[in-house]
Amino acid sequence: MSCNEVAIQINRASKVYPVYDRPHHRLFQMLSRREKSRWFREFWAVRDVTFSVSRGETLGIVGRNGSGKSTLLQMICGTLAPSSGDIDVRGRVAALLELGSGFNPDFTGRENVFLNGTVLGLTRQEIEDRFDDIAAFADIGDFIDQPVKSYSSGMYVRLAFAVAINVMPDILVVDEALSVGDEAFQRKCFARINAIRENGATILFVSHSASVVTELCNRAVLLDRGELLGIGAPKAIVSRYQKMLYAPADRLEAIRAEIRAECGVSGAPVKQDPVSVEVRQMAPSASSGELEEQDELFFDESMVPQSTLHYESLGAEITGVRLETPGGKRVNVVKADREYVYIYNVVFRQSASAVRFGMMIKTVTGLELGGGASSTLTDSIVVVESGQEFEVRFRFRAHLAAGTYFLNAGVVGRVGEEEGYLGRCIDVAMFRVIYDPERLATGLINFDIQPSFRSAKA
Numbered sequence: 416m417s418c419n420e421v422a423i424q425i426n427r428a429s430k431v432y433p434v435y436d437r438p439h440h441r442l443f444q445m446l447s448r449r450e451k452s453r454w455f456r457e458f459w460a461v462r463d464v465t466f467s468v469s470r471g472e473t474l475g476i477v478g479r480n481g482s483g484k485s486t487l488l489q490m491i492c493g494t495l496a497p498s499s500g501d502i503d504v505r506g507r508v509a510a511l512l513e514l515g516s517g518f519n520p521d522f523t524g525r526e527n528v529f530l531n532g533t534v535l536g537l538t539r540q541e542i543e544d545r546f547d548d549i550a551a552f553a554d555i556g557d558f559i560d561q562p563v564k565s566y567s568s569g570m571y572v573r574l575a576f577a578v579a580i581n582v583m584p585d586i587l588v589v590d591e592a593l594s595v596g597d598e599a600f601q602r603k604c605f606a607r608i609n610a611i612r613e614n615g616a617t618i619l620f621v622s623h624s625a626s627v628v629t630e631l632c633n634r635a636v637l638l639d640r641g642e643l644l645g646i647g648a649p650k651a652i653v654s655r656y657q658k659m660l661y662a663p664a665d666r667l668e669a670i671r672a673e674i675r676a677e678c679g680v681s682g683a684p685v686k687q688d689p690v691s692v693e694v695r696q697m698a699p700s701a702s703s704g705e706l707e708e709q710d711e712l713f714f715d716e717s718m719v720p721q722s723t724l725h726y727e728s729l730g731a732e733i734t735g736v737r738l739e740t741p742g743g744k745r746v747n748v749v750k751a752d753r754e755y756v757y758i759y760n761v762v763f764r765q766s767a768s769a770v771r772f773g774m775m776i777k778t779v780t781g782l783e784l785g786g787g788a789s790s791t792l793t794d795s796i797v798v799v800e801s802g803q804e805f806e807v808r809f810r811f812r813a814h815l816a817a818g819t820y821f822l823n824a825g826v827v828g829r830v831g832e833e834e835g836y837l838g839r840c841i842d843v844a845m846f847r848v849i850y851d852p853e854r855l856a857t858g859l860i861n862f863d864i865q866p867s868f869r870s871a872k873a
């Protein structure tokens with residue numbers, strides 16, 4: 416599929432609502448026979464918006480509350496008709512709009528899966544074929560046969576997301592819904608969104624989270640008061656959005672004009688590569704400073720990743736994955752800026768050469784923050800015999816903000832003539848960095864910034 420193929424073309428789309436200042440004005444309007452008498456004001460939820468989205472693009476939509484994001488998405492999904500203008504959508508659209516839309520509350524989860532699948536254009540047989548995958552992804556147990564009105568918001572999102580991503584949409588529309596699930600489920604969803612994107616689908620993503628938009632999207636649009644203020648690279652759009660969010664009221668108009676001038680609709684989509692950090696050689700660990708055993712660091716058994724993916728093993732099996740303090744206590748709830756050891760065992764099922772081990776730490780959205788390899792190719796283990804077992808240890812300092820993180824593990828080497836992953840596990844473990852009110856570092860990564868200040872001479 417070509418990236419330049421247009422998936423969505425929006426041409427001067429508007430949505431205008433009549434707004435009545437008094438309830439009885441609505442009645443007057445209904446009874447009014449004269450064309451000119453008007454008992455309402457017009458409210459433009461979306462006004463004269465034009466842009467296109469190429470197939471394969473991931474487009475972020477940002478804007479303040481009430482800026483028209485949901486209205487625009489609903490028009491793209493066909494659940495709301497524009498008052499004027501055209502919206503041309505090419506392909507099957509699966510949408511995860513606000514909680515509450517999409518499912519019939521009196522029907523069971525199972526019935527809603529069939530209803531939703533049919534609305535999305537699947538035959539009964541196609542839905543039956545996918546039902547087990549949908550139920551497994553949602554993972555809500557027997558609730559699948561209960562009416563959805565008895566669901567918690569988390570269960571609702573699980574099922575809605577399971578349907579949306581299992582119908583193999585050409586266009587996937589996600590409106591903030593993900594923020595309802597827990598981190599393990601969010602990670603599973605982001606992993607699936609990435610897979611759908613890699614398959615060439617187009618994704619529209621409404622989010623208030625600057626980091627999600629900059630990590631996931633190739634391009635972003637900024638809506639304000641129903642108008643398209645700007646379109647461009649996610650970083651540029653998100654920084655303008657934040658400038659607007661924190662602007663004093665009397666500067667808002669000037670900032671809107673500035674944004675329009677700087678990044679008003681123009682030109683072709685800006686392609687940006689997803690951020691990826693690949694570490695060839697593990698950096699020497701920072702000063703070790705033995706960690707005292709802390710009572711508040713512990714192992715929470717309920718923290719199990721739901722997006723774990725074991726690649727087909729090519730001779731090396733990764734087991735016993737765990738995180739420990741340097742003193743050997745198993746943990747997954749940790750404190751920032753302390754040292755931990757990421758450990759896994761590798762059993763070789765066939766002999767291999769040029770063997771190296773690796774790890775990666777990622778955010779919930781899948782952003783690769785950093786990792787390490789046990790050695791360079793020239794220093795790799797020359798030969799490993801079949802049946803040999805290794806314990807691999809990566810000691811690292813968790814220079815991270817409070818939040819949940821996911822870990823990969825991998826073994827690279829050569830079997831015969833073939834070089835590649837002999838074993839690889841994605842999202843094989845997760846850990847949570849607890850909030851520390853004393854921490855001065857801001858942002859995701861602690862760069863060990865040393866602040867100082869002094870009174871400057873006049």
Ligand SMILES: Nc1ncnc2c1ncn2[C@@H]1O[C@H](COP(=O)(O)OP(=O)(O)OP(=O)(O)O)[C@@H](O)[C@H]1O
Pocket residue numbers: 432433458459460478479480481482483484485486487
């Ligand atoms: N049926 C309606 N009648 C009148 N006004 C409406 C209607 N639906 C939406 N609006 C208004 O249109 C504007 C845009 O709403 P919309 O829900 O699209 O904004 P949004 O950017 O998605 O907001 P949020 O971030 O708060 O979800 C809002 O001011 C909303 O009050």
